[in-house]
Amino acid sequence: MTIFLENISKRTKAIVALTVTLMSTTAIATSPAMADSYKAFPGSMCQHSTSTDLPKLVRGANYVYNSSTSYAYVACPIVRGVPGDDEGTTTGPYTTVYVLKNYNNQTVTCTLSGYWSNNGGASSQSTSTSTQGMSSMSTARVAKRNIYGLFCSLAPHSGIYSYYSFFK
Numbered sequence: 001m002t003i004f005l006e007n008i009s010k011r012t013k014a015i016v017a018l019t020v021t022l023m024s025t026t027a028i029a030t031s032p033a034m035a036d037s038y039k040a041f042p043g044s045m046c047q048h049s050t051s052t053d054l055p056k057l058v059r060g061a062n063y064v065y066n067s068s069t070s071y072a073y074v075a076c077p078i079v080r081g082v083p084g085d086d087e088g089t090t091t092g093p094y095t096t097v098y099v100l101k102n103y104n105n106q107t108v109t110c111t112l113s114g115y116w117s118n119n120g121g122a123s124s125q126s127t128s129t130s131t132q133g134m135s136s137m138s139t140a141r142v143a144k145r146n147i148y149g150l151f152c153s154l155a156p157h158s159g160i161y162s163y164y165s166f167f168k
Helices: 002-029
Strands: 038-042 057-059 064-066 072-077 094-101 108-115 122-129 133-138 147-154 158-166
Touching: 064 147, 072 158, 094 108, 094 122, 094 147, 108 158, 122 133, 147 158
Parallel strands: none
Antiparallel strands: 038 158, 057 064, 064 158, 072 147, 094 133, 094 158, 108 122, 108 147
């Protein structure tokens, strides 16, 4: 039984790695060229939100994947490119997240949040998908703040292979 489960686990990891690699190429090739200031991040930048989420996550060079049968929660940093990314604007960024979802009809949800460093209020926008296979989802813009993060609930057998933040 153990050998059988190990083989399934190895096959699943191989399929996920191959799919993520192929779709990452597509995501990079189709990223918006019109944006003045955007950053691309691999899903592997996302970190577990709690210690109970850590054993559920499989991490590759470019992705994070929830291999468990329950939800896992991750926090993904939004790093601004240069000071003034949002200079001259009255809004903060929006994000596009590329996800892989298999085997169920549960939902992957991501929330982009912006905060003032002095506790001056927060602004959040959420997006979700229950589409099987590879898909993308985008948040609306959040209000202009100085600290941003992306927080996602990963359904069982789903993952993030890349995400983008757009400031202008």
